[in-house]
Amino acid sequence: MSILPTLTDAKLKLENRVATLTFQRDDVRNALTGTALIDDIVETANWVNNSDEVSVLIMTGDGKGFSSGGNVKDMRDGQGLFGGSIAEMQEQYRKGIQRIPMAMDGIEVPVIAAVNGAAIGAGFDLCNMCDIRIGCPETLLGETFINLGIIPGDGGAWFLQRIVGYQRAAELTLTGRLVKAEEALQLNILMELVDSDQLLPRAQEIAAQIADKPPRGVRMSKRLLKAAQRMELRDLLDMSASMQAVSHSMDDHGEAVNAFLDKRKPEFKGT
Numbered sequence: 001m002s003i004l005p006t007l008t009d010a011k012l013k014l015e016n017r018v019a020t021l022t023f024q025r026d027d028v029r030n031a032l033t034g035t036a037l038i039d040d041i042v043e044t045a046n047w048v049n050n051s052d053e054v055s056v057l058i059m060t061g062d063g064k065g066f067s068s069g070g071n072v073k074d075m076r077d078g079q080g081l082f083g084g085s086i087a088e089m090q091e092q093y094r095k096g097i098q099r100i101p102m103a104m105d106g107i108e109v110p111v112i113a114a115v116n117g118a119a120i121g122a123g124f125d126l127c128n129m130c131d132i133r134i135g136c137p138e139t140l141l142g143e144t145f146i147n148l149g150i151i152p153g154d155g156g157a158w159f160l161q162r163i164v165g166y167q168r169a170a171e172l173t174l175t176g177r178l179v180k181a182e183e184a185l186q187l188n189i190l191m192e193l194v195d196s197d198q199l200l201p202r203a204q205e206i207a208a209q210i211a212d213k214p215p216r217g218v219r220m221s222k223r224l225l226k227a228a229q230r231m232e233l234r235d236l237l238d239m240s241a242s243m244q245a246v247s248h249s250m251d252d253h254g255e256a257v258n259a260f261l262d263k264r265k266p267e268f269k270g271t
Helices: 037-049 072-076 086-095 099-103 121-129 158-164 168-174 181-187 195-212 214-228 234-246 252-260
Strands: 011-016 020-021 055-060 064-068 111-115 118-120 132-135 140-142 179-181
Touching: 011 037, 011 118, 020 037, 020 195, 037 099, 055 195, 064 121, 099 121, 111 121, 111 195, 118 121, 118 179, 121 140, 121 158, 132 181, 132 195, 158 168, 179 181, 214 252
Parallel strands: 020 055, 055 111, 064 118, 111 132, 118 140
Antiparallel strands: 011 020, 140 179
């Protein structure tokens, strides 16, 4: 059994190849700044990439919200990430909250966001860094930086338009308006909308379907999907050919083919 990392403001569990990270700072609506959640998320991402026992990661929040993003009181008081000179704040962003998009972009397994409530500002951007987003009636989203006279400093301008397109991303970013669950579903920000008590079970159901597949195949497929966002077709096809050759040489491929022909459930070993 893989040794789980020691986290400060989040809880991590692993069961049947599905890891679940739950933010536990409901006292500040799971704010990413002014808490240890940045470190917890980055530490979890690193652990996932180095653990062969993980095929999927679920992220969710404990309490009423997923994440309120930046701590506005700290902004007012010039504390933590928001204090110091312009040069100091620039470095604090790079070494602080910007570690999240770098870590999330590098996670080798699919990440499912179970958005249990409000996900605002950097909290909304964190949702958009995930591969799949499931919401509930309490889900409330917003790219709200402009309302505080700032910009998405955590990469939100990169992630959001890849989900909703440039025009809608511009509208949401420049108005800072809030998006309720039903509209988020229509905009394809959320893949599904379920009752609140079914949110985590539904995320776990999807995670289990993924975790049931060949572990290395899942990771390679995730890498290919991410690469496809930034590569020309010819380059992607070259990468796909190399990955496919590796896939054909793996034991799990042989097991999958034999199980299909034998009409039985395959038993994958990650080799």
